[in-house]
Amino acid sequence: MPHGYNGKILAVNLSDETIEVRELDERWYRTYFGGSGIIGKILCDEVAADVDPLGPDNVLVFACSVVTGAPLAGFNRYAIGAKSPLTGGFARTEAAGFWGPELKFAGFDAIIIRGTAARPVYLWITDGEAQIRDAAGLWGLDNWQTLEQLKADVAEPKARIVSIGPAGENLVSYACVQTDLEHFNGRTGMGAVMGAKNLKAIGVRGTGKLSLADPDKVKEIGTWHRERIKTHPPNIGLHKVGTPGLVKGVNDAGFFPTRNFQQGQFEGAQKLAADAYHDTIFDSRGTCFQCTVACKRRVALDDETYPLDKRFGGPEYESIAAFGSMLAIDDLPAVAYANQRCNLLGLDTISTGGVIAFAMECFENGIITTEDTGGKSLAFGDAEALTWLVEEIAAKRGLGEVLAMGVKQAAAKIGNGAERYAFHIKGQELGLHDGRGKSGMGLGFALGPTGGDHIETPHDVAFQGEGISKLNPMGLLDPIDPVKMDGAKVRFFYVGQKAWGINNLLGLCNFCSVPIHAMTFTRLVEAVQAITGWETSLYEIVDGVERANVLARVFNNRCGFTPDDDTLIRRWFEKMADGPLKGVRFEPDQFRQWVNLYYEMSGWDSDGRPTRGKLFQLGLDWLPEASLSV
Numbered sequence: 001m002p003h004g005y006n007g008k009i010l011a012v013n014l015s016d017e018t019i020e021v022r023e024l025d026e027r028w029y030r031t032y033f034g035g036s037g038i039i040g041k042i043l044c045d046e047v048a049a050d051v052d053p054l055g056p057d058n059v060l061v062f063a064c065s066v067v068t069g070a071p072l073a074g075f076n077r078y079a080i081g082a083k084s085p086l087t088g089g090f091a092r093t094e095a096a097g098f099w100g101p102e103l104k105f106a107g108f109d110a111i112i113i114r115g116t117a118a119r120p121v122y123l124w125i126t127d128g129e130a131q132i133r134d135a136a137g138l139w140g141l142d143n144w145q146t147l148e149q150l151k152a153d154v155a156e157p158k159a160r161i162v163s164i165g166p167a168g169e170n171l172v173s174y175a176c177v178q179t180d181l182e183h184f185n186g187r188t189g190m191g192a193v194m195g196a197k198n199l200k201a202i203g204v205r206g207t208g209k210l211s212l213a214d215p216d217k218v219k220e221i222g223t224w225h226r227e228r229i230k231t232h233p234p235n236i237g238l239h240k241v242g243t244p245g246l247v248k249g250v251n252d253a254g255f256f257p258t259r260n261f262q263q264g265q266f267e268g269a270q271k272l273a274a275d276a277y278h279d280t281i282f283d284s285r286g287t288c289f290q291c292t293v294a295c296k297r298r299v300a301l302d303d304e305t306y307p308l309d310k311r312f313g314g315p316e317y318e319s320i321a322a323f324g325s326m327l328a329i330d331d332l333p334a335v336a337y338a339n340q341r342c343n344l345l346g347l348d349t350i351s352t353g354g355v356i357a358f359a360m361e362c363f364e365n366g367i368i369t370t371e372d373t374g375g376k377s378l379a380f381g382d383a384e385a386l387t388w389l390v391e392e393i394a395a396k397r398g399l400g401e402v403l404a405m406g407v408k409q410a411a412a413k414i415g416n417g418a419e420r421y422a423f424h425i426k427g428q429e430l431g432l433h434d435g436r437g438k439s440g441m442g443l444g445f446a447l448g449p450t451g452g453d454h455i456e457t458p459h460d461v462a463f464q465g466e467g468i469s470k471l472n473p474m475g476l477l478d479p480i481d482p483v484k485m486d487g488a489k490v491r492f493f494y495v496g497q498k499a500w501g502i503n504n505l506l507g508l509c510n511f512c513s514v515p516i517h518a519m520t521f522t523r524l525v526e527a528v529q530a531i532t533g534w535e536t537s538l539y540e541i542v543d544g545v546e547r548a549n550v551l552a553r554v555f556n557n558r559c560g561f562t563p564d565d566d567t568l569i570r571r572w573f574e575k576m577a578d579g580p581l582k583g584v585r586f587e588p589d590q591f592r593q594w595v596n597l598y599y600e601m602s603g604w605d606s607d608g609r610p611t612r613g614k615l616f617q618l619g620l621d622w623l624p625e626a627s628l629s630v
């Protein structure tokens with residue numbers, strides 16, 4: 001009997017409505033662990049590079065890990081992956097909440113979905129059983145209505161549900177997947193892949209218990225972790241003010257993306273910051289399975305124009321920047337309302353903000369005009385334009401139909417120089433951090449497999465001065481300068497990406513885990529040992545992180561990505577216009593050298609392809625790319 005995991009993965013074919021259970025052995029789990037590892041393995045094994053992301057041959061994976069659902073703060077995330085309709089390459093997006101643990105308690109570690117249903121359906125999973133059910137009555141509903149109705153349909157108020165809104169049904173390229181209206185698999189368009197498969201939702205209810213190899217040890221680590229969360233300053237801050245607490249520091253430091261990355265400081269930042277948030281829209285805190293950090297914000301406002309309901313999720317830092325500074329909007333209720341509408345409609349707020357910022361800059365430059373908008377202004381700062389475009393995009397109406405493609409494809413369609421204002425990496429709009437102020441994160445945006453992903457990389461600013469001690473166990477001893485770009489920074493990113501990647505492999509919340517928050521590497525390894533019973537080590541886990549990263553890289557290479565895709569946005573090669581970072585930029589030729597240095601550190605060739613030696617070293621010799629006969 002395995003500990004920590006079930007040894008079972010549900011495989012569903014929606015085309016012929018068959019369901020099978022795959023039973024996998026310890027060796028498989030100890031190789032791929034969960035999240036990013038399982039998704040990489042399934043995509044490289046089962047998805048041809050030329051499949052249509054919205055066709056029946058794309059495979060959608062929901063993956064927990066060998067430790068998901070253990071009674072420890074932050075051991076609750078699951079990841080969704082597939083070939084992305086937004087980037088055309090590797091997709092992976094994580095969310096916390098309660099759904100992942102519930103799937104484990106229902107007897108499964110992951111779900112693999114292929115095919116396309118002939119009619120709208122949902123999947124209902126409960127205690128080792130799964131059914132494909134008719135979702136005709138759910139199609140067209142927003143995410144809140146779907147949650148309410150599906151719980152009534154299955155007569156199970158404790159069901160945990162992931163679902164898509166109208167944006168996913170309409171195949172918006174950056175449609176997201178949500179659970180409990182507070183947790184979002186936001187990035188890479190997994191809501192569109194669900195929509196294309198006619199899969200409206202997956203409901204789960206499990207009454208089983210996770211078997212733990214050493215329950216007393218897990219309990220002891222849990223007590224230690226909760227006590228440390230109470231005294232660890234970053235966790236205290238998250239509990240008190242949540243991620244909106246980042247707004248002031250990021251703006252003061254000069255890397256708060258403003259007006260589509262034209263500036264690094266926003267004159268209205270104070271009106272978006274934590275104090276204003278608390279004074280105007282804050283209602284209460286939310287949390288996830290077993291978590292005592294409780295960083296989630298709920299908002300409420302009795303307002304005719306921007307009514308806010310505490311059930312529909314409050315904006316995090318990323319959404320505040322996406323709908324606030326990026327669009328030069330300092331009206332917090334408007335920002336929170338746009339976030340609420342995205343949550344209900346099922347749109348990724350980061351990409352939606354990036355797309356609207358692109359449209360506003362095109363409008364500023366006469367590339368999009370009032371003829372395209374039916375007479376509406378899209379000027380920066382116009383909150384009405386924001387809320388209007390959110391609805392148009394989700395419905396794929398008018399200009400919204402073009403913008404629903406994401407900035408890369410929208411710019412190609414619009415033409416007339418629109419590409420100059422279309423900021424994406426590998427086709428995905430960027431997380432809201434200006435890389436000129438965090439050069440390691442800039443490398444992560446360029447080199448992460450999904451492109452522009454702020455969950456791929458460590459944030460440089462946390463590792464200045466004494467802060468580097470958090471990475472001492474990974475061999476990084478010297479403090480870093482957040483802005484400076486040199487070989488030492490490439491090493492920092494190379495190592496830091498692996499430290500951060502542990503969370504994507506094991507499904508841990510970054511805000512409870514290593515390297516910034518309350519967990520330590522030593523205690524984390526002890527936790528994995530106590531949960532699984534494996535005599536594992538930091539080495540074995542980091543090996544798993546690298547294996548996952550290489551699988552994602554191999555998949556992207558098969559999809560046609562080249563070193564030219566490992567780059568930054570045009571604006572970051574230009575000098576920052578304002579603030580403390582005024583004049584700072586990445587130098588293009590030097591940046592290419594740093595990317596090449598990363599390839600060399602990683603055991604990749606000059607085309608960014610992992611060498612056969614690297615594939616064999618990671619036990620990936622089953623990949624065709626490792627063939628010794630070529």
Ligand code: SF4
Nearest residue numbers: 288291293295509511
């Ligand atoms: S820190 Fe926040 S996001 Fe992470 S598990 Fe806790 S409540 Fe959820």
